Amino acid sequence: MLYTTQMDAAKKGIFTKQMEDVIRDEQISKEELMEKIATGKIVIPANKNHKNLRGIAVGEGTKTKVNVNLGVSEDKCDPNAELEKAQTAVKYKADAIMDLSTFGDTAKHRRRLVEEIPVMIGTVPMYDAVAKYGKNIKDMTEEDLFRVVEEHAKDGIDFLTIHAGFNRVAAERVDNNPRLTHIVSRGGSILYEWMKLNDKENPFYEHYDRLLDICEKYDVTLSLGDGLRPGSIKDSTDAPQIQELIILGELTKRAWKRNVQVMIEGPGHVPLNEIVTNMQIQKKLCHGAPFYILGPIVTDVAPGYDHITSAIGGTLAAANGADFLCYVTPAEHLRLPDLADMKEGLMASRIAAHAADIAKGVKGAIEWDHKMSEARGNLDWKTMFDLAIDPEKAREYRASSMPIDGEVCTMCGDLCPIKRTKKDA
Numbered sequence: 396m397l398y399t400t401q402m403d404a405a406k407k408g409i410f411t412k413q414m415e416d417v418i419r420d421e422q423i424s425k426e427e428l429m430e431k432i433a434t435g436k437i438v439i440p441a442n443k444n445h446k447n448l449r450g451i452a453v454g455e456g457t458k459t460k461v462n463v464n465l466g467v468s469e470d471k472c473d474p475n476a477e478l479e480k481a482q483t484a485v486k487y488k489a490d491a492i493m494d495l496s497t498f499g500d501t502a503k504h505r506r507r508l509v510e511e512i513p514v515m516i517g518t519v520p521m522y523d524a525v526a527k528y529g530k531n532i533k534d535m536t537e538e539d540l541f542r543v544v545e546e547h548a549k550d551g552i553d554f555l556t557i558h559a560g561f562n563r564v565a566a567e568r569v570d571n572n573p574r575l576t577h578i579v580s581r582g583g584s585i586l587y588e589w590m591k592l593n594d595k596e597n598p599f600y601e602h603y604d605r606l607l608d609i610c611e612k613y614d615v616t617l618s619l620g621d622g623l624r625p626g627s628i629k630d631s632t633d634a635p636q637i638q639e640l641i642i643l644g645e646l647t648k649r650a651w652k653r654n655v656q657v658m659i660e661g662p663g664h665v666p667l668n669e670i671v672t673n674m675q676i677q678k679k680l681c682h683g684a685p686f687y688i689l690g691p692i693v694t695d696v697a698p699g700y701d702h703i704t705s706a707i708g709g710t711l712a713a714a715n716g717a718d719f720l721c722y723v724t725p726a727e728h729l730r731l732p733d734l735a736d737m738k739e740g741l742m743a744s745r746i747a748a749h750a751a752d753i754a755k756g757v758k759g760a761i762e763w764d765h766k767m768s769e770a771r772g773n774l775d776w777k778t779m780f781d782l783a784i785d786p787e788k789a790r791e792y793r794a795s796s797m798p799i800d801g802e803v804c805t806m807c808g809d810l811c812p813i814k815r816t817k818k819d820a
Contacts, residue, residue, distance in 0.1 A: 400614040401439045403654035405432035413441045413450025421457050422758035431455055435647070436683050438656040440491075440515040440616035444551035449513045451490050453658060454685040458757055459713045459748035462517070462687070462721045463489040463741055466496035467504065471731045474504040480737050481512050487741055487785070493517040493556075493721070497526050497581075502546070509551035517554040517618060520544045521582040532585060533592040540598055541605060548609050554616040556660065557606060558582045559599040560642035561622035566590055568635040569623060576626035579663070583622020603646060607653045616656040618687060619643045624663030627695050631665045632673060644680040658687045658719065661712075665691035670708060674716040687719040688712055692727075701727035702743040709744060713751030720744045742785055749784070774802050774813060 398404035404411050405428075414428060417439060421428075431437040437454030453460050463484040465477045474496075481492045492512055494505055501523050508516055524535060524543045547555060561583050569578065569587070578584045586597055599606055610617050621643075623635040630636075643659055650657045659681045665673055670691060677686050690705035691712060697704050705723035713720060724740030726732040732740065752760035763782065770778035776793065783789040796805045803811040 399611050400654045400656060401441055402432055402435070402651070402656050405429040406654065411439075411441075411450075413439045413448070416450030417452040417457070421452060423452075423456055427456065428452070432656075434683075435651050435657060436685070438616050438658055438685055440517070440553035440656065440658075441614060442548065442551045442553045443614050444549065445509055445516065445553055446551070447510075447513050448515065448553065451515055453490075453687070453719045455683065455718070456757070457718070458760065459717070459751050460490035460719045461741065461744045461748050462491040462493055462719065463737060464493045464495055464721060465732075465737070466494045467498055467501075468496075468731055469498040472499050474499065474507075476734075477504065478507060478511070480732075480734055481508055483734060484737060484741055485512060485514055487738060488745065489514065489722075489741055491515045491517060491554075491719075493519075495519060495522060497522045499526070501526050502550070505547070505552070506550050515553040516551070517556060518547050518552050519556040519582050519620070520547050521558065521585050523547065525585065532588045535589065537598040537602065541602070541609075544606065545609050548613040548615045552615065554618045554658065555610070556582065556618045556620040557599050558586050558620040558622035559597065559603055559606065559617075559646055560619055560639045561586050562597045562600040562642060563590060565623060565635060565639045565642060568638040572634045574625075574627075574630040574633065574635070576630055576664075578623065579626030580620065580622045580624055582620055583624075586622060600642075600646075603649065604653075607650055607655050610650070610655045611653055614656075616658060617650055618658045618660055619646060621660040621662065624661065624689065626664055628664050628666045628693070631662060632669050632676075636662065637676070640677060640680050644682060647681050647684050658685045661686055661688040661717070662691045663689060664695060665693065665708060665712075667693045667708065667711065670711045671715045674712055678716050685718040686716060687721065688717045689721045690723050692723065698728050699725055701725065702740045706743040706747040709747035710750045710754075713748055714754035717751075720748055745784055772813060774811075774817075 398409050437452050439450050439452050465480045520543045524540055623639045625631040647657045691708035692704045693708040694704050701723050702725050709720045722740040722744040724732040724736040726736040767782045780786045780789050798805045
C-alpha cells in the first residue's frame with residue numbers, strides 16, 4: 396500500500412521505517428505513535444529524498460527535542476566550518492540541524508548537509524531566495540519564492556520554516572501596535588517589506604495550497620514560522636503575536652486535510668510569568684500541533700549568557716507543553732556562533748529539555764537521573780562519567796583537580812559525606 400506522507404501512512408495503518416526508528420528511541424507503543432501522527436499531535440520530519448535519515452519524533456508524549464541553528468553569512472562565509480558544527484552537533488546528540496545560510500553557494504552546502512547528516516534538517520527558504528536571486532526585496536516574484544521552496548524540498552530538507560501566517564491582517568496589527576523591537580524574524584521582516592512595497596498579500600498565505608502541494612509531494616514537514624515573535628519581553632504576548640498564532644491554527648487544519656505534517660513555531664522573548672500562558676494559548680489555538688520554540692529568552696539584559704536565559708525559559712516552556720527547543724548560544728545578539736558557542740548552547744538546551752521531560756513525566760526520563768544518583772552513592776566515577784550529559788567536560792573537570800584520595804573529589808576530600816556514611820554503615 397502506498398502513502399504520501401508519514402501522516403498519510405499512519406492514517407492507513409502503515410508502519411514506516413522512520414516510525415520503527417522512533418519506537419527504538421522512545422518509550423511509546425506502536426499504536427499510540429501511529430494514532431498521534433494521524434491526528435497531528437506528533438510529527439516525524441522525514442523528506443523522501445533524505446536517504447540516510449534516522450526518524451525522530453517531535454510531539455506529545457515523546458522526549459523534548461533540541462535543534463541547532465547554523466549557516467554562513469556574508470561576513471562569515473565558511474561552509475566547511477558550518478559543516479563541522481553540524482557534525483559536532485550530531486556527536487553531542489542534537490536532534491535537528493537548521494541551515495540558515497544567507498550567502499554563497501547555499502545549494503551546495505545544503506546538499507552536503509543532507510548527504511552527511513543523519514538527523515532531521517530544516518531551512519528557511521525565504522533567506523535563500525534573497526541569497527540566490529540577489530534582487531531587491533520588492534523585485535522578487537511569487538514564482539521566485541515558490542521555486543526556492545521546491546528546490547529545498549527536492550534537495551531533501553525535512554522541515555521548512557514558512558511564515559505563511561504573516562498575512563496583511565497580521566501586518567496591520569504590527570502597524571497599529573507599536574513595539575520596542577518591531578519585527579525580529581528575518582523571514583518575517585522580508586515578507587513584511589515585500590508586502591508593503593508591492594501592496595500584495597503574502598504569497599505563502601494567498602497560495603497556501605500550492606505550498607501544501609510541495610510539502611505533500613516530498614513529505615516535508617511544514618514548520619509554520621512566527622514572523623511576529625516578540626524580540627523583547629516588553630513585546631511578549633501582544634496583539635501581533637496572537638493574531639499570527641490564530642492564523643497559524645487555521646492553516647494547521649488545512650494542512651492536516653492534505654496529510655501534511657505541521658509544527659508551530661513560537662516565541663522569542665517572554666518573561667517567566669507569561670510562559671505557561673503562551674504554551675496554553677498555542678496548544679489551544681493550534682489544536683495540539685507540536686510546538687517549536689526559540690528559547691524563550693526570559694530577560695533582555697544578558698548578552699553573552701543568553702544560552703542560560705533561554706535554558707531557564709525553555710525548561711518552563713517544555714514542562715508546560717513545548718515539544719522542540721531551538722538552542723540559543725552565548726553569541727546570541729552578538730555574532731555568528733563558533734564551534735565552542737554551539738556546544739555551550741546545545742548542552743544548555745539539552746539540559747533544559749531533559750529537566751522538562753522529568754517534570755512532565757515522559758516515560759524513562761527520570762530513570763537516567765536515578766542511575767546517576769546510584770553511581771554517586773557508590774562513588775563510581777566511571778559510571779558517573781558514562782552517564783553524564785557531557786562526559787568530556789565532566790572528565791576534564793575531574794582530571795584538572797585530583798584529590799589525594801582518588802575515591803572522593805577536592806571539594807570535600809576526607810570530609811566527603813558519602814564516603815564517611817558508607818564507612819559507618
